Amino acid sequence: MTDSADIARLIISCPDQPGIVAAVSQTIADLGGNIITLDQYSTDPEGGQFFQRTVFHLPGLAAARPQVERAIQEQLADRFRMEWSLHDTSRPKRVAIFASKTDHCLLDLLWRHRRGELPMDIAMVVSNHPDLAEDVRTFGIPFFHVPATPGTKEEAEAKHLELLEGNVDLVVLARYMQILSPRFLEKVGAPVINIHHSFLPAFIGAGPYQKAKDRGVKLIGATAHYVTEDLDEGPIIEQDVIRVSHADDVAQLTRYGADVERAVLSRAVKWHCEDRVLRHGSTTIVF
Amino acid sequence: MTDSADIARLIISCPDQPGIVAAVSQTIADLGGNIITLDQYSTDPEGGQFFQRTVFHLPGLAAARPQVERAIQEQLADRFRMEWSLHDTSRPKRVAIFASKTDHCLLDLLWRHRRGELPMDIAMVVSNHPDLAEDVRTFGIPFFHVPATPGTKEEAEAKHLELLEGNVDLVVLARYMQILSPRFLEKVGAPVINIHHSFLPAFIGAGPYQKAKDRGVKLIGATAHYVTEDLDEGPIIEQDVIRVSHADDVAQLTRYGADVERAVLSRAVKWHCEDRVLRHGSTTIVF
C-alpha cells in the first residue's frame, strides 16, 4: 500500500501500567511520525506484562534513526522498564533456509519470495543433500551443500556457523532432517524457526504420520515454532490442520500433511519477518 | 476478565491525518483512563477515512461521563471532524429478537445469553407465529405474538413499533420470515441485523438451498448483515460456510445450513453488542 520507505516498526514489552499507549503515541507524534497500525496485548491489566507493536510513518526515517532511538530510550524505555526494538521496513531480514531432500516447504518459500509475498532477502539455502541444488539456483539463490553424517556433525555445524555469521537475521528449517545441537543454537545469534509435521503437542518426535494413523485421528496438522534446546517444545508461532479419514494410508497422510506444512511455515516466516511475533516465555503473541 | 464496571468503549470515525491515535490516547490518559485495547483502521493513510475502537478503564466512569464526553467533543471531535460514540459496558444493549417458526437461531441466542456469552439484555421476542412461545418463556423472556398476514402488515408493524419504541437498542431477525417495510426501518430507530441463509451475494432472495442444490455448489453458507432498504444488500457483518456434497438433498443442506446460520448470527450479534462493528458505506469494519 504505502511505500515501505520511511516506515518503522516499534516492538515493546514491559510491565503493564496506565499510560503506555499514550506515551508511545505521543513520543511518535513528537518525532513527526504518523501511526499506521498499533496492536497491544496485556497478560493482565493488573500486574501483567504488556506488549505492543506500532507501525508508523516518519519522513526521513533513515537519517532520523539515532534521534528516534534516543527518544524511545529516554522517554519510554527508562520510564516503563521496557524492552524494545526498532525495525526499518526498508531493510528486510536476511534469511538462511535449511532443507534436506523434500522440496515442498522450500519451494513454497522461494516461490512466495519471488512473487513478492515475503518481506525478506534469502541469503542462502543450506542442505545436507545435493538434491535440491538446481531447483534453488533456478531462483537465483546461493545453495551450499554441507553433508551431515553422525561422525561429522560438529564439523558440519562449524561450517554452518561460518556461512551464517554476520549474514543472516533468521534461520528457517524447511523440513531439515537434522537436530541442531545446543551449542549451535547458542552460537547462531539469530532466531531459528522449524516446521514440525504434527499438530503439537500431539505426536512429538519422529514418524508423526505413522503415529497419527495408528491412533486413528480424524485431523492431521503441522506446527511452526521457534527452536529451543527442548526438542519440539519451543514457542508455537502457527498451526493448522486438515481433515483425513480411515481410508487414507500413511503415504496419503504425508501428502496431505505436506500441504499444511508449507502453508503453516510460510505464514510463520512472513509474520516473523513483519515483526508480528513476540516471544513470551514458552508461548508467542502474534499481532 | 476485568469487571465490566468502569469500562468504556469509544468509537470514532474521521478523515485520516497524523496524530489521531496520540490525541485520543492522551485525552484518555488526561482523564485518568487506562487503555485496555485499541484497534484502528484507515481506508488510506492519505485522504482516507480513519476508524478506531478504544476500550479503556476509568474509575468512577458513570459519574465522570459528562466530563468525559465534553473532553472528547472539545479536544478530539472538533479538531478532527470526528463522529463518535461512547459506550459504558455496564449498560448492555437492549435487544429484541424477531423469529417465525424455526428455532435454531433463536435458541442459540437465548442459550448463549443465559450462559453469559452475549453482553446484552433480551427485552423481548416477537414472532408472527405462536409456536415458540413456550421455548422462549422457559428462558424467562417476554414473548409477543404479532400475527402478520398480507392484509395486516401495516397494522403488525405499527404494533412492532409500539413494542420497540424506547425499549431496544438493536433488533435481531433470527430467521424472521417477513420483509420489513422501508417505513418500519425508518421509524424503528435502532440497527437491525438479519441472518440470510446463503453465502451472499450468491443466491439472494428466497429458497437459497434449493438454488444451491440446482447449481451444484460444493459449499453452502450463511451471512449476517445489517438490514437496509435494499433487500439482501445491507453491509455484511459475518459469513461462514460448510462443505456439502452431491449426495446431500435440499433437506440435508437446510440442516447443515442451520448450523452455520446460528453460529454466524450469534457471532454477529456478539460483535455488535461489543461495539466491534463499524459501518462504512455498504461494508463493515469488524475490530
Add this chain to the structure above:
Amino acid sequence: MTDSADIARLIISCPDQPGIVAAVSQTIADLGGNIITLDQYSTDPEGGQFFQRTVFHLPGLAAARPQVERAIQEQLADRFRMEWSLHDTSRPKRVAIFASKTDHCLLDLLWRHRRGELPMDIAMVVSNHPDLAEDVRTFGIPFFHVPATPGTKEEAEAKHLELLEGNVDLVVLARYMQILSPRFLEKVGAPVINIHHSFLPAFIGAGPYQKAKDRGVKLIGATAHYVTEDLDEGPIIEQDVIRVSHADDVAQLTRYGADVERAVLSRAVKWHCEDRVLRHGSTTIVF
C-alpha cells in the same frame, strides 16, 4: 428421503478376499432387496480386514427379517468368516445421556433430537447433579438424579446399571464429569461415547484448556471417542478444532471449546445411530 420403513443396514467385517461385494449384493438381490448405498473399506486388499456398510430397501422387512438373517448367515457369514449385524431403521437406537452441570452438549443433543436430526430415541438423562432437571423435562425426557460421591461410587453405578439394563442401546457421556469403572463398562452391555475437551492425543486428562493456554497452541479441539478401560485412549469417532489466539484467556478457550465439543459430539452420536461407525482395534472406520 425414502421413508425409513423397510430399510435395513447390514454391517459386516471379515478377512478381505475377492468376491465379497458380489456375494453380498447378490444375496440382497435374491431376497428382493434394492441397495441404496454401499460403502466398503479394506485395510489391505491382500491379507487385510474388510468392512462394509450396505443400506438396502426390502419390502416387508419386519416380517422377512428371520429369513434375511438366515440368508446372511448361511450364504455370507459362514463362507467369509464374517462378523455382521443387521439394523432395521424403523427401530431407532435407544440412548441414555449422562451429564453433570454443563449444559451445552446435552442441550445440543436434545434440540437436534426434537428437530428430527438424530435418528434415535432418548430413553433418559442421568446426572450426578440436579441442576439440569428442568431443562431436560421441558423436552418430555425422563431425568434421573444419581448423586456420585467418592464414597458412593459403587452404589451409584449399581443404580445406573439398574436404570440402563435392557433399556438402552447406547450411552452418551455429554460432559459427564465422573470416570466410569471397568466393572461398569463390562456390565453396561452397550457402547459408550464420550466427548473429550481436547484434540486427543494432546492434553489428555483434566484441565485441557489450561494446558492448551500454557502451551500456547493456536487451535483448540475436541474429540468424541468410544470409552474403553484406558482413559482417553478409546477409538476416536470424530474431532474438530477452532482457531484461537494469544488474547484468549482460559475462560474464552472454554467457551470456544464448548462450541466444538457440542458439534463433534452431536456428529459422533448421529453417525453411530446411523451405523456408520465401525470399530477396528484402537481406531474406527466412519462410512
Add this chain to the structure above:
Amino acid sequence: MTDSADIARLIISCPDQPGIVAAVSQTIADLGGNIITLDQYSTDPEGGQFFQRTVFHLPGLAAARPQVERAIQEQLADRFRMEWSLHDTSRPKRVAIFASKTDHCLLDLLWRHRRGELPMDIAMVVSNHPDLAEDVRTFGIPFFHVPATPGTKEEAEAKHLELLEGNVDLVVLARYMQILSPRFLEKVGAPVINIHHSFLPAFIGAGPYQKAKDRGVKLIGATAHYVTEDLDEGPIIEQDVIRVSHADDVAQLTRYGADVERAVLSRAVKWHCEDRVLRHGSTTIVF
C-alpha cells in the same frame, strides 16, 4: 497402495432400478476381478438416475480388456440402458495446461506432478505469453507460445487444435486469460477444466476480487468447473474459501485468492484424472 498395473475403473450411469450393484459386482467377479472400492449415488431410488464408480483389480487386465468390455456391454449396458467407460489406471490421462502470465496454478500442478501426486502425463503447456517458458521447461515439459490478440483469435485456436488433436485427454486452464470460442470447445474433443477466481455463482465475470472488496464479503473463494459455452456456468467440480477482513486491500485479496485457486484447481484435476468426477446436467457427482 497396490501397484496400478491391472487396476481398472468402471464408470457407469443409468436409470436407477433394483439389482444394478449386484449385476455389476457379479460381472466383475465372473471376469476374475476383485473390487477394491465402489461408490454409487442415485438422484432418487424411484425413477432417478444412478451413478457408480467401481475400481477393481483384474490380473492380466491389458490382455483381457476386449473380453471385459464385451461382458460389460452385453451383461450390463444392454440390460440397464447404461452409459459407461472403462479406464486402465496404467494409462494415465494426457493433459495440456493453458496458462497466461500468472504462475501460481501452473507451478502447483507441475510441482505436484513431479512429486507423483497427480496421476497424469503433462503433454504440454500452452500460453499466450512467453513469460513462463523457462519455468515450464525446467520441468522437462514442452512449452508452446501461441500469441492471442483480438485479431488473431481464430488463428490461435486453429493452432491450439493442431497441437491438441489426438494428443490429450484433458485441457486445464490454469488462469488462462482468454475466452475459448464455442467452436473450439466443440472441436477440442476433450473436457476442459477452468479455475475461476471467485466462489461461483458470486462475482461472475472479470475482476472478482475488486467486486468482493466492494461488497465487503468476509470470505473469498475459488471454483474449479468444467467449461461449457455458458461462461462461468459449467458444472462445478470443487470450491473452497479463505477468511479475509476489512483490512485486506484488493492486492491482498488477490494473494490470498491465489492460494485458494491453486489448491482448488489441483484437487479438481487430481479427481478428474482419477475418474472421480461424473457430470450430471449442470452439476457433478464427485466420488
